[in-house]
Amino acid sequence: MKDKVKTIIAIALPIQIVLVKWMAAYPDFVETYYSNGLYPPVSKFLRLLLGWIPFSVGDLFYFTLGILAIWYLYKHWKSIKGRPLNFLKDIAVVLSITYFAFHLLWGMNYYRQPITWKLGMEREYTLKELTQFTQYLAEKTNAYQQQITGDSIEPVQIPYSRKKIFKKTEEGYAILKNDYPDLEYRNPSLKSSLFSIPLTYMGYGGYLNPFTNEAQVNGITPLFRMPTVSGHEVGHQLGYSAEDATNFIGYLVTVQNNDPYFKYAAYHNALGYCLSDLSRKDEETSKQIIATLHPGVKKNFQELRDFWEQYQNPLEPMFKSIFSTFLKINNQKEGIHSYNSVVGLMINFHFKKETLP
Secondary structure (H helix, E strand, O other), X not given: OOHHHHHHHHHHHHHHHHHHHHHHOOHHHHHHHHHHHHHHHHHHHHHHHHOOOXXXXXXXXXXXXXXXXXXXXXXXXXXXXXXXXXXXXXXXXXXXXXXXXXXXXXXXXXXXXXXXXXXXXXXOOOHHHHHHHHHHHHHHHHHHHHHHHOOOXXXXXOOOOHHHHHHHHHXXXXXXXXXXXXXXXXXXXXXXXXXXXXXXXXXXXXXXXXXXXXXXXXXXXXXXXXXXXXXXXXXXXXXOOXXXXXXXXXXXXXXXXXXXXXXXXXXXXXHHHHHHHHHHHOHHHHHHHHHHOOXXXXXXXXXXXXXXXXXXXXXXXXXHHHHHHHHHHOOOOOHHHHHHHHHHHHHHHHHHXXXXX
């Protein structure tokens, strides 16, 4: 690449940043012309192009880039030390191209209208509503645990492979589109990440690759949690960037699935969020509800805790802090805590809609 071209691309980086921040002030424009205009055909094309490949192309892409970066630094170290400004320009070029591709292929969804606007819902709720909804979730979770295992003692073990869970997630979206046509999911591209172990050490259940539009699921996550994670990542594919929105979509598509294992996964996951919220606001009531849970339900919670604890490491808080900062930069003011905002969405949906089966 000629030096003049590099200079132009590098200078384009701050200009892009200003333009993106300017467009962020017009969510109606982003909603209409990007999220419901440019993005759907782009995302469908990428899923059609790569979705049939059984492994993660995006993970291989990241791995290859990492190897090439190390090789470049090793081979050109002397010239980098001798001409550091040229190296900084090269970095600016890479960042400029990456920034452009990220926002073109997916990232502008951070600046669309929130899902509350789309569904005509609110996030606010009272302590009474939180308590009632948490009790409801506890009853539903107990009921499906009893139905699946035949007693109250045994934890639920989903008898499906990851591939089958992904397929049933697709079936769930086929059901969901009847009430929410905007959530129709065509040309699926839902895969287990090749980096599942590193993701676990970082504390993540999955991610969407914005450059290949592949939904990546942590493949070693306990299977009873995988349905909601899969639904969450597909929600990102469909253009919803906010974590509370995709948590809600993951709950919605999983709880309305006809499969009892999926319903249990949805209620169990939602119960965890609500108990956590309730314990901060009314610890005594949260303890009372926990006391009503079947031993099998508690064992599934313990299974999840044991899973994450065995991968705890000193770097995990750093990774989460970086991701939280990334979210704040991209219009999610609560950062990583935005995951927990799903509680308000679920409560408002529950009291607005008919009770789910």
